Amino acid sequence: MSSHKQIKIGAIISYLTLAFNILAGIIYTPWMIRHIGMSNYGLYILVNSFISYFLMDFGLGQAIARYISKYRAEQNQTKINQLLGITSKLYLGINTAIFVILIVLYFFIENIFVKLNATEIVLFKEVYLIAGAFSLISFPFLTLDGVLIAYEKFIVLKSCEIISKVATIGLMIFAILMGYQLYALILVNAIVGLSIIVIKTTYLYRQTTIRVAFSYSDSTLLKEIFSFSIWTTVIAIAQRLLINIAPVILGIVSGTSQIAIFSIAIIIEGYIWTLAHALNGLFLPKVTQLHNLENNVEEVTKLMIKVGRFQLFLMGLVFIGIITLGKPFIQLWMGTQFSDAYLVMLFLVLPGFITLTQEIAQTYxxxxxxxxxxxxxxxxxxxxxxxxxxxxxxxxxxxxxxxGIFTATMLCHVIGMNVIYHKILKINIVHFFTKCFSSFLFPLFLTLLFGYSISSFITINSWFLFIFAGILLSTFYLFVIWFLGLHKEEKTFIKATILNKLK
Structure with a gap:
């Protein structure tokens, strides 16, 4: 199958997976918490969060995809096999170190998570052993996704993702109904994860000529791989420390109920981030082309404004919706005991009002x-x-x-990154904000007032009233944005796009 068709079908499967994740999260998550309890759910999040800090591909996945793509273009299968031999041994070495770290940490769990009671500590240790064992087994196989990407096997890659999601939730529902509760969540994740590894490995063995050369060594190539992946690794570690470490901190100083509350805010933030990044990566070739032009910074700034305005148009309603209707949504979805997740969600999401409009600058x-x-x-x-x-x-x-996350994001990712865009990339940031935000601010403000008016006059205590309020807010937003926010050429583009879809 051609590369173009692989990408097209892979993209369709990705959107299906996204839709399934959102739908399953809305329906399955509250059902699961009701059955296993808030404390057990908090433990589940804590174990996964704690172990995840030691299990990442350290940027090697991208390095593997890059080098295999290069060697495939050169039709050098021997180099591919040698590369995988080097990286496989590297993964096994890292895996050994992680094994030692996890074993040592096991004996200090009571001292680390002092806010867990005796029963929770016992459960945590048992689940920690299961999750840790699976993670150590699966870690050396993190190279598989990079190999599939390099060989442009996007259909297999994305199909494995949706199969994994569907199978995991299906088996979890069955196991919870059978009364296994917390253990079911960890065991099902392990079983499905190992099955997917077997599927990917078998496929690559049968459909490609890859044969890992374990005996091969090359210190120069190893240095190149490290050089390529070092900054990606630093960013990956720092990203986890920014948000994903919060459950661990709460496990140390607060307790499982607060972990559960934070996890609900994280779920919603994740959905919004995924929706906002639907365009992410699509502009890399375009930005690369613009970089080669004589007036490259000016052209990149124009593209940044254009994409930023469309991102603001699409995500403006989402931001206003979570501000004005977010609390009743959480109460209807998860119950009043999770009401505190509303403010946490706002702190996590609101910096995106700025950062999500600047994807082009990040790409540049x-x-x-x-x-x-x-x-x-x-x-x-x-x-x-x-x-x-x-x-x-x-x-x-x-x-x-x-x-803490909001303060750090505003200081560093909003203020700090814009200083870098201005000083290092030479982008006229004042010009960007003026052109991108100026015509949107008033209609966004009007929609915000309208949203608060809805929540003041309507007591949203049912899904019917929530959907009704959402329709009212969306209709008002589209009306004021169309007449007060969008430029003439933007309206023309939207009209043309809709007409083309209807043909």
């Missing part, structure tokens, strides 16, 4: 090979977030972590 940072600045920003924001979270979480729980 990659094109000009200045990713180290983003890595430094991520490290700084993670340190600030962790410090503030440890100070506030003992008193304010999940909200304290939310405040």
């Amino acid at each position: 940072l990659v094109v000009v090979n200045e990713l180290k600045y983003r890595a430094i920003i991520f490290i700084s924001s993670s340190i600030i977030s962790v410090i503030i979270s440890f100070v506030l979480a003992p008193t304010y729980g999940a909200l304290g972590c939310g405040i």
Whole structure:
């Protein structure tokens, strides 16, 4: 099958997976928490969060995809086999180190998570052993996705993703109904994860000529791989320390109920991030082309404004919706015991009002090979977030972590990154904000007032009233944005796009 068709079908499967994840999350998550309990759910999130810090591909997945693509273009299968031999041994070495770390940490669990009671500590240890064993078995196979990408096997890759999601939730529902509760969540994840590894490995063995050369060594190539992946690794670690470490902090200073509350805010933030990044990556070739032009920065800025305005148009309603209707949604979805997740969600999501409009600048940072600045920003924001979270979480729980993340994101990713865009990339940031936001601010403000008016006059205590309020808000938003926010050429583009879809 052609590369173009692989990408097209793979993209369709990706959107199906996204739709399934959102639908399953809305329906399955509250059902699951009701059956296993808030405390057990908090333990489940805590175990996964704690172990995840030690299990990442350290940027090697991207390096493998890059080098295999290069060697495939050269039709050098021997080099591919040698590359995989080197990286496989590297993964096994890292895996051994992680094994030792996880074993040592096991004996200090009571000292780390002092807010867990005796029963929760026992459960945590048992689940920790199961999840840790699966993670160590699966870690050396993290190369599989990079290989599938390099061989342009997008259909297999994306099919495995949706099969994994459907199978995991289906088996979890069955296991919970059979009374297994917390253990079911961990065991099902392990069983499905190992099955997917077997499917991917079998496919690559049968459909490609890959045969891993374990005996091969090349210190020069190993240095190249490390050089390529170092900043990606730094960013990946810092990203986890910014948000994903919050459950661990709460496990240390607060408790499982606050972990559960924070996890609900994380779920919603994840859905919004996924929707906002639907365009992510599509502009890399375009930005690369613009970089080669004489007036490249000016052209990149124009594209940044154009994409930023459409992102603001699409996501403006989402932001206003979660501000005005977010609390009744959480109460209807998860119950009143999760009401505190509303403020946490706002702190996690609202910085995206700025950052999500600047995807082109982030892409340009990659094109000009200045990713180290983003890595430094991520490290700084993670340190600030962790410090503030440890100070506030003992008193304010999940909200304290939310405040820490919000403060760090605003200082580093909003203010800091815009300084980098201006100083390093030479982008006229003032011009960007003026052109991108000026015509949208008034209609967004009107929609915000309208949303608060709806929530004041309508007591939203049912899904019917929530949907009704959502339709009213959406209709008003589209009306004021169309007449007060969008430029003439943007309206023309939207009309043409809709007409083409209807043909």
